[in-house]
Amino acid sequence: MTSIDDVARLAGVSTATVSRALNGRGKVSEGARQRVRDAASALGYVASASASSLASGRTRNVGVLVPFVGGWFFGAVLEGVTETLAQNGYDVTLYAVTTDAATRRDLFQTFLRRHRVDAVLAISLALEPFEVHALQDLGIPVVAIGGPQALPALAVDEDAVARLAASHLIGLGHREIAHIGVEAAVDIDFRVGARRHAGFEAALTDAGIPLPGERVAIGDFTVAGGYRAAAQLLAAGPVTAVFAASDEMAIGALQACRDAGLSVPGDVSIVGVDGHELAAFFDLTSIDQYPTQQGRTAASAVLRALDEDAPAPPVAAALPFALIERGSTAPPR
Structure with a gap:
């Protein structure tokens, strides 16, 4: 069975250096660390987790x-x-x-x-x-x-994220902008949905655009929730743009617009938040947070x-x- 001494001999370093290089604790030059890793790989050596823990005080x-x-x-x-x-x-x-x-x-x-x-x-x-x-x-x-x-x-900064999304729509010339937010029951922990809503309204206020009032609908961070919220918004009155508080709800809004016979972005522009893996597939404009x-x-x-x-x-x-x-x-x- 290969031992730590075998690795040390092949790498040309001490056993203490091998231990430090493999457990990540203590100073080891990059060159020595790489020689130890190469030697361990060549010999098929894997440090005992329990022994390493006892020696280093670390569980890794x-x-x-x-x-x-x-x-x-x-x-x-x-x-x-x-x-x-x-x-x-x-x-x-x-x-x-x-x-x-x-x-x-x-x-x-x-x-x-x-x-x-x-x-x-x-x-x-x-x-x-x-x-x-x-x-x-x-x-x-x-x-x-x-x-x-x-x-x-x-x-x-969720406030800044929402401001960026709203400012993008405002910069394109939109004034009838709706928002799909989330209900309090699912907006737990850091109240991300509420903070995005606040940032959205702040961007509209800064641009001199009246707050949306009835052009706000509630979803639940899901595609289905976004679809239902968008359908409600479209039935309530004219909307040229929608800012959804998540990409999944934005994807639901995309489908709701298309089912209503509306073109995206010809009739309605839609922007989401998060950087969802499907955003590119749906050609969705999004604020990517690089998860x-x-x-x-x-x-x-x-x-x-x-x-x-x-x-x-x-x-x-x-x-x-x-x-x-x-x-x-x-x-x-």
Whole structure:
């Protein structure tokens, strides 16, 4: 059986250097790290997880908290997280944080205290004060996506996102602009839908356009919800443009317009938010929030926090977003 001594001899380094190179703890030159990895690969050597944990005090595992296991957004973020952590030798333990108070209490007071993870990454979760304190008491790095948070957090400015979407429609010449938002029951955690609605109205006010009033309908972040909301808007009166608070609802609005015999963007322009994987397929203009890159960025922040020689991550950092203009928006006729 291949041992750590065999890897050290082949790589021309000490066994301590092999250990540091493979467990990611301590300083190792990039050249030595690569020689160790090449030697380990050539010899088929895999470090014992339990032995490595005992020697380094690390489990090589990061706990990831998510509100939902399904959903394309969380899947895209997790893709970036797991890809980055795996490239650096870390496994992931996934925790689905439900809305049930007792289950959440068990998670924060029991499961996370078993010291099976080296760090925690919370994705799009508004944490209660006791949950924040429980994470801080673990004594390990904690990074969050979404905010505001009382933790080191990475977040998109939802107000600015909505302003950009509305300003795009206003810049094209639209004045009869409708909005598809979300009901409070599904707009949990950071009230993303409410913040996007507020940004949308602020952009209209800044442009001297009266607030839409009856030109607002409520969806539920789904394609079907967007379809129903758009049908309601079209029945209520003339609309030349729609800003939907998610790409999925925007896709539903696209179909509702077409079923009503309206051309997109000839009769109605539509813009969404998120950067959904199907936005390009539907030729949808969207504000892309780069969810997979969000996961990579958050995982990199966790890795920096685990690096003893790296500076502490910022308390808050802004994530990028950009308007991706496609064929669903055009000037009004």
